[in-house]
Amino acid sequence: MKTQIGADRKPPILTRAAAVAPPRRWAQSPAFTRIELACVVCTFVLLAAVIVPVLAGGDPRSERVVCANNLRQIGLAFHLWGHDHSDLPMFEVPASSGGTRMHVLAPNVWLHFAWLSNELATPQWLFCPTDTGRPARDFSDDSDGGYLHPNFAGNATSYFLSHPFEPVPRGLISGDRNVWVESPIGCSRFINAWRVPTIPVPSSAFGWTNGLHGSAGNVLHQDGSVEQLSNAGLRQAVIDAHSDNGNLHIITPR
Numbered sequence: 074m075k076t077q078i079g080a081d082r083k084p085p086i087l088t089r090a091a092a093v094a095p096p097r098r099w100a101q102s103p104a105f106t107r108i109e110l111a112c113v114v115c116t117f118v119l120l121a122a123v124i125v126p127v128l129a130g131g132d133p134r135s136e137r138v139v140c141a142n143n144l145r146q147i148g149l150a151f152h153l154w155g156h157d158h159s160d161l162p163m164f165e166v167p168a169s170s171g172g173t174r175m176h177v178l179a180p181n182v183w184l185h186f187a188w189l190s191n192e193l194a195t196p197q198w199l200f201c202p203t204d205t206g207r208p209a210r211d212f213s214d215d216s217d218g219g220y221l222h223p224n225f226a227g228n229a230t231s232y233f234l235s236h237p238f239e240p241v242p243r244g245l246i247s248g249d250r251n252v253w254v255e256s257p258i259g260c261s262r263f264i265n266a267w268r269v270p271t272i273p274v275p276s277s278a279f280g281w282t283n284g285l286h287g288s289a290g291n292v293l294h295q296d297g298s299v300e301q302l303s304n305a306g307l308r309q310a311v312i313d314a315h316s317d318n319g320n321l322h323i324i325t326p327r
């Protein structure tokens with residue numbers, strides 16, 4: 074009896090042994106193990122699918138939101154600049170009055186955006202997250218991050234500029250740079266520009282070219298509003314914009 078009682082008093086050994094031994098179902102149910110393994114693998118695959126694009130900055134929706142916010146900031150900067158210049162954008166104001174109209178560097182988009190250096194908190198708002206190239210750090214001419222340095226300038230700019238023939242709210246003023254254009258044309262603001270025919274209606278070839286936001290893009294209207302447009306929407310926006318003798322004049326950074 075004593076021996077039996079002594080054996081009964083060794084539950085810790087039994088417990089330890091039970092803890093070390095593999096669970097019975099583990100050994101006896103390999104099919105369930107495979108299901109568990111499949112669940113774990115699926116979980117990791119799903120996590121990777123969610124996390125990797127975020128880490129790579131490649132979420133198309135968030136890129137469109139960042140880009141649209143950039144254009145809103147640019148629109149606000151145009152508005153602030155216009156306060157001191159009869160509500161006109163800098164490319165409507167002659168260089169002799171502090172603007173960039175017919176400036177010797179006026180065919181370059183970056184020149185006009187550089188005029189907004191006091192109104193834009195950062196030149197990073199001039200760069201779409203989907204674009205190649207790289208954003209500038211500040212508006213200096215430093216080779217390692219200055220917007221005015223040739224290493225940046227056009228490479229740090231993702232948006233076109235266009236001048237409405239007359240100031241109308243729906244006039245196109247800026248947008249993602251990958252717009253289809255037809256041919257070069259002389260321009261009384263930018264000296265040289267790209268021509269987008271608006272009368273007659275732009276051909277079906279007109280729209281966004283490859284890249285950036287796929288077959289859509291963001292535009293900034295003269296009233297400061299920003300919208301995402303399909304190819305058909307962009308075509309209509311160009312028609313609605315008051316154009317110069319049936320042509321929209323556009324300059325692009327690249």
Ligand SMILES: [Zn+2]
Nearest residue numbers: 140201249285
């Ligand atoms: Zn964009």
Ligand SMILES: [Zn+2]
Nearest residue numbers: 260261262322
């Ligand atoms: Zn023009």
